[in-house]
Amino acid sequence: MDSIVDIAKKAHVSKSTVGRVLSGVRYGVSDKTREKVLAVVKEYNFVKSRTATAMRTKKSLTVLLVVPDITNPFWAEVARGAQNVFDQAGYSVFLGNSDWQKEREITYIQLAKENKVDAIMINAPELDPAEAFRGLDCPVVLLGDTEADGIYKKVGTNAAKAVTTALEYLLAKGHSDIGFVSPLRTDIEGINRNKRYIAYKRFMKKHGLPLRDDRHFNLQLSFESGVKLARHFVQMKDKPSAIVTGNDSVAIGFINEAVKLGVNVPGDVSIIGLDDIEMSAMVNPAITTVAKPKKKIGEYGARMVLDMLAGEKKVKSRFLKPVLIERESVAAFSGRPYESR
Numbered sequence: 001m002d003s004i005v006d007i008a009k010k011a012h013v014s015k016s017t018v019g020r021v022l023s024g025v026r027y028g029v030s031d032k033t034r035e036k037v038l039a040v041v042k043e044y045n046f047v048k049s050r051t052a053t054a055m056r057t058k059k060s061l062t063v064l065l066v067v068p069d070i071t072n073p074f075w076a077e078v079a080r081g082a083q084n085v086f087d088q089a090g091y092s093v094f095l096g097n098s099d100w101q102k103e104r105e106i107t108y109i110q111l112a113k114e115n116k117v118d119a120i121m122i123n124a125p126e127l128d129p130a131e132a133f134r135g136l137d138c139p140v141v142l143l144g145d146t147e148a149d150g151i152y153k154k155v156g157t158n159a160a161k162a163v164t165t166a167l168e169y170l171l172a173k174g175h176s177d178i179g180f181v182s183p184l185r186t187d188i189e190g191i192n193r194n195k196r197y198i199a200y201k202r203f204m205k206k207h208g209l210p211l212r213d214d215r216h217f218n219l220q221l222s223f224e225s226g227v228k229l230a231r232h233f234v235q236m237k238d239k240p241s242a243i244v245t246g247n248d249s250v251a252i253g254f255i256n257e258a259v260k261l262g263v264n265v266p267g268d269v270s271i272i273g274l275d276d277i278e279m280s281a282m283v284n285p286a287i288t289t290v291a292k293p294k295k296k297i298g299e300y301g302a303r304m305v306l307d308m309l310a311g312e313k314k315v316k317s318r319f320l321k322p323v324l325i326e327r328e329s330v331a332a333f334s335g336r337p338y339e340s341r
Helices: 004-011 015-022 030-042 050-057 072-089 101-113 159-172 190-194 195-204 223-235 248-261 294-309
Strands: 062-067 093-095 120-122 140-142 152-155 178-183 216-219 242-244 268-274 288-291 317-318 324-325
Touching: 004 015, 004 030, 015 030, 015 062, 015 223, 015 242, 062 072, 062 101, 072 093, 072 294, 093 101, 093 159, 093 324, 101 223, 120 294, 140 294, 152 159, 159 178, 159 242, 159 268, 159 288, 159 324, 178 195, 190 294
Parallel strands: 062 093, 062 120, 120 140, 140 152, 152 317, 178 216, 178 242, 242 268, 268 288
Antiparallel strands: 288 324
16 A cells, blocks of 8 residues: 555545544544554555655654653653654654753753754653743643643643652551652752642641651652662661652662661551552562552653644643552551661
8 A cells, every 4th residue: 555545545534534543643533433544554554654754744753752760660661651652653752861950851852942853742840841941833741740831731640649649548557757758859949849748748737747857858769769768767766657758769779778777668667659660569568659650641641742743722731640559568557666776
């Protein structure tokens, strides 16, 4: 089969409908029509020419995806979900790793401003979108965790809700002295603006629980930080009975080091993570966590980008519900504080 025109004739649909299906755009195409077009494509072994499409549309057929830490399995799964959708639509994905650095995020955005990519998906919670994307003339989808910006669309999970879910679970288990890990920020203003930390403070105040500076750990969300946190924990004279670790990587690092230090999880301290990465179920004890639909975040974000590239004006932000995954790293509070051995 030589062209989209041929597919349209065989499937008894318009050329624009075929174009939408081959580009991965869902808006305006029913599932029945999509299946019919894809059946014809498969039957006649149609292969869309990426080069020809790029020349015709004057586009690069490349999308920039910027994540803060590609070594974190959470972001790897988001990237996988996005790439699966873009691959089907004939787009290549240029992956940028910012390492949580604003300067790198701005450098990547500049590529889009220079028209080297057709669209951008990015997690950059510390950037001011109005400032960062000024002069950018291409679709933008923010990988976010809160309500949508008035201009730019977002896809993600409400991180404040995930934090509250974790805290509610610990409270139900009898824990009131709860430590909390928030993502590292370089200044006090950054810490106080962090939505996770705000959710923690709001929850503790609501339930009349002690809000102490020595219970707040501002760390990079990594395995190494979990190791450091465990070492710090054993040195604390007055220890919390539970810790919300910020993400599963920190929880895994904490548990791994706790074993070496003679700290029992959850006997001495309960640990709860966020994200539900694959490894969280493989450590001992398996980590109780609040799951975020990582792959779906990438998939939905990619489809939003494709819809905008197709000219759709009614693309809406989407936020997915976090879900508690109960495993073995949290125990009911025994009423006895952990004592250093």
